[in-house]
Amino acid sequence: MIITPVVTSLRTQIDLRVQWLAERLTLLLPELMERAQIDLWIVTAREYNEDPVIMTLLPAPAMNARRRTILLFARCPDGTVEQLTLDRYGYGDLYRQAWSPDTESQDDCLARLVAEYDPQRIGINMSSTFAFADGLTYTEYQRLCAALGPRYAERCVSAEALVIGWLERRIPAELAVYPELVALGHRIIATAFSRAVITPGVTTTDDVVWWLRQTMHEAGVQAWFQPTVSIQAHGMPFDVPPTRNRIWPGDLLHCDVGFCHLGLCTDQQQHAYVVARNETAPPAGLVAALAQANRLQDILLDEMRVGRTGNQVLAATRARALAEGLQPSIYSHPLGYHGHAAGPTIGLWDHQEGVPGAGDYPLYDETVYSIELNNVALVPEWGNQPVRIALEEDAALTGGAMVWLHGRQTQLHVIE
Known part of the structure; x- marks a missing residue:
């Protein structure tokens, strides 16, 4: 599969960014x-x-x-x-x-x-x-x-x-192209989490990491951090050091991928399941766990409103999620010129009580965010082992409402 950037011509990229800068200086x-x-x-x-x-x-x-x-x-x-x-x-x-x-x-x-x-x-x-x-x-x-x-x-x-x-404010032209950047990231992840890249029993997580990095390089986009790929499996929980990095049937895979193109950055995390013998689909417990993480996303987006601070959004989201029986952890951040960009911090993985300073900054309209979080759920098929579903998708606060820039993962990638 050939993966190309949103704008392939370097000269066109430069011209576009100069045009955007001129508009930003005039409009913003x-x-x-x-x-x-x-x-x-x-x-x-x-x-x-x-x-x-x-x-x-x-x-x-x-x-x-x-x-x-x-x-x-x-x-x-x-x-x-x-x-x-x-x-x-x-x-x-x-x-x-x-x-x-x-x-x-x-x-x-x-x-x-x-x-x-x-x-x-x-x-x-x-x-x-x-x-x-x-x-x-x-x-x-x-x-x-x-x-x-x-x-x-x-x-x-x-x-x-x-x-x-x-730094945080986006002009209409930037918001118009952002969905294409996020779609490119989704295509890269979908290819990485397929038999085009992964052969169970042969491929390692390091192999997939370097495929991601090489693919972004060849696609003309710049990774802003080293991608990661990790494994959870029955008997191999998320909260202990991994015992292997070779991918086998029955593994739940996770990736974290982000790149910059046209001066704008993306950040995405998704999951894939490697079908085990005698299976035709992922275990129902994993499917339910993903749905719970999706529910946490819904609550967070509903609480992200113009004028609220990052700490207020965090507290309101956690209160609702805990009341629904979820086990949430929220660590979302702005996107833009940078990956961990300027704007309000909405939790850190080690500061779920709030983040002084950066968490006190309010949300403004026409801004973009990485909706980064996880939820822990028990999987009956794995002996009620806790499984962490960590998701990260990109969304914009525009016109007073949060919208996904190119959808989100609601189904596991399945590797036959």
Whole structure:
């Protein structure tokens, strides 16, 4: 089976991402700066030590900052945002090149422009909660304060709300292509969990892992973490170290796969069952266990509402799930430019009581999430052995409602 990316031409990919960036700067940035009450946003970084957010602001095919790059975003009285760059080479039409190295130093240019705009609140990328919003290095901070002088340095505030808003928010064009990315992930998993890749008694989990990694590489998408494949079986529970990695009939397989394409990331987990001798289908207990995990997904999506914090969603979901007799664990996260992306944390596997800081951030509309969770159920056919069904599917909060981007797994992949 040939698996190809959503957009195969590298040049077309670049053109599309530049178009999206232009739309984002025009459509989103004025709203987000107003919401965060930031008058001037300064993003500064040095080559090979880039601020996480600056790479989402530089137009492709730029792959890093050039020497020292400073971007300025200034709110204007008419509601627009002026976009400037202070670097030697410029970034095309998206940013007005505001520094002439032949006439003044970069720091003098920055000081002059800030004085001209005279902003009351200057956003800089410092945050104790979100790494994405903490990209201003100590040296750059010192240099920035020295250039601004005491008057304007005192007006510097954390740009955390602006950074997270910029990273998490999706424009219509991005939301339109996201289902295709998720569908590609589903095709990759379906092929991995088939006889095209797995021969019971021969294939190991490592073989499948490297097939996944190689396939993503050949498909022109970039894995953002090493895939995993694991086994549960009768007498081989999920909560003890595995005794083997060779796949046999009667095994319940699990995978975790995620990639980035067109600057957007996916994250998916699904299960497959290897039919044992004298079986024609998976045991009814495994089918029921998957249905219970699907029910947990339903509850979580129902509780994910605009304005609620990640911790509020987590608590409400767990309360309902426990009341229904489920054994839930919820650790969902935003998706976007990054795999574990900017936005509200909805549980961690080791923090089911809530996550201070990142879990207190609210859900906003037009955002994307990895619905990651598991539920433990007893399987009668395996002597009532506990089995963990760990699922992860991608969904969007758009128009005030949660929707799956390309469906979800409701049936086990079956390997004959």
